[in-house]
Amino acid sequence: MDEKRNKLKKFIEDSEIPADLKVKELAIVDDWDLSTPEIEAALAKLIAQEFDKKVASVPDIDLTPGKEVQESFSAYEREAKEAENDLTNDMKIVDDTLKAVREVSEAIQQVALEASLGAK
Amino acid sequence: MNNLEEQIQNPSEVVPEVVTESVEQEPSVREIGRERIDKIGAFFSRAKEGFKDKVRQTGQVISGAVGRVKELGIAGVETVMGAPEAGLRALEYGVGATAVAYEKSREAVSHVKNEVVRVKNEVLEQGASAVENGIRTVTDAKNTTMDFGERALYRAAERIAKPFVAFQARRLQELSARVEARLNAGGAAKREDLNEILNIVTQMKGLENLQNATQ
Numbered sequence: 001m002d003e004k005r006n007k008l009k010k011f012i013e014d015s016e017i018p019a020d021l022k023v024k025e026l027a028i029v030d031d032w033d034l035s036t037p038e039i040e041a042a043l044a045k046l047i048a049q050e051f052d053k054k055v056a057s058v059p060d061i062d063l064t065p066g067k068e069v070q071e072s073f074s075a076y077e078r079e080a081k082e083a084e085n086d087l088t089n090d091m092k093i094v095d096d097t098l099k100a101v102r103e104v105s106e107a108i109q110q111v112a113l114e115a116s117l118g119a120k
Numbered sequence: 121m122n123n124l125e126e127q128i129q130n131p132s133e134v135v136p137e138v139v140t141e142s143v144e145q146e147p148s149v150r151e152i153g154r155e156r157i158d159k160i161g162a163f164f165s166r167a168k169e170g171f172k173d174k175v176r177q178t179g180q181v182i183s184g185a186v187g188r189v190k191e192l193g194i195a196g197v198e199t200v201m202g203a204p205e206a207g208l209r210a211l212e213y214g215v216g217a218t219a220v221a222y223e224k225s226r227e228a229v230s231h232v233k234n235e236v237v238r239v240k241n242e243v244l245e246q247g248a249s250a251v252e253n254g255i256r257t258v259t260d261a262k263n264t265t266m267d268f269g270e271r272a273l274y275r276a277a278e279r280i281a282k283p284f285v286a287f288q289a290r291r292l293q294e295l296s297a298r299v300e301a302r303l304n305a306g307g308a309a310k311r312e313d314l315n316e317i318l319n320i321v322t323q324m325k326g327l328e329n330l331q332n333a334t335q
Contacts, residue, residue, distance in 0.1 A: 011330055015323045018316070037278035040331050044285040044324065051292050051320045058299050058313060065291065072290040076283035080160050083279035090272035091167050093226070097233045097265045098178045101258045104240045105178075105185040108254045112188035115248035 004036040005029060021050050171269045178262050189251050222275045225268040232261040289328045296321045
């Protein structure tokens with residue numbers, strides 16, 4: 001297990017939260033289909049959902065976001081958009097390079113086939 | 121679809137609540153945020169799956185070429201059969217190494233692409249005598265590209281996760297302060313509810329601190 005994942009696991013185990021939430025969080029950390037940034041986002045989502053459930057039981061709370069929250073949401077949106085654009089460009093590089101690799105592999109296959117037939 | 125993608129695509133409880141009494145005909149920030157998060161989750165999922173498919177497909181084409189080259193009895197090509205397949209599980213990187221490794225990996229892909237173009241001309245011009253080098257070049261290019269794709273996906277997830285956690289930490293802190301103020305003012309909130317809420321806020325803040333400490 002990597003260093004970051006280990007720290008997240010220990011952090012959850014040491015947290016003072018309901019046992020059922022802890023179980024769900026540890027399941028996310030143990031999911032090896034997820035990289036550590038994905039785990040962090042998934043944990044944040046889960047913790048926020050639990051929080052919202054608790055706050056919903058408290059009457060008459062103003063849910064309108066303040067300035068700091070609005071700014072942090074805008075920062076999230078902005079960075080997510082940039083990350084999406086950059087990943088689009090990166091995946092284009094990946095596609096183009098792998099396409100070139102396939103073309104050369106097919107050329108090699110054709111040359112090898114011709115040489116093989118010629119040798120018989 | 122993995123857990124994160126499912127969760128990002130169902131963001132109903134994670135975007136800020138906004139009162140829309142005066143602009144009912146326009147979408148609220150909450151709705152805009154939900155649509156945005158849906159799009160990111162769907163996009164990330166498509167990028168990940170598309171990448172895996174392309175790597176698998178390329179690996180199969182290279183294997184086909186290796187099979188033909190082996191028929192020629194060229195020594196050494198067996199080694200490429202042991203080339204790693206697509207990284208189908210999450211990569212994990214050392215602390216602080218992500219950005220630097222991503223940039224290096226991006227440069228490496230540019231280099232191998234030039235090599236692939238060069239070796240294609242060699243194969244077409246020199247025929248069988250160039251195929252062994254050709255196989256090695258395309259295998260190296262596939263592995264280098266695979267490494268770059270995985271790092272690019274990791275980096276994108278990291279860039280999305282960090283401000284997302286920060287946003288949630290701010291939101292939970294703000295709302296918990298309102299709950300606390302209401303309780304102190306003699307409202308209907310219960311002390312035990314507040315304690316549970318504060319523990320959850322502490323955990324979110326701790327997650328943010330841990331994330332910042334390990335990036």
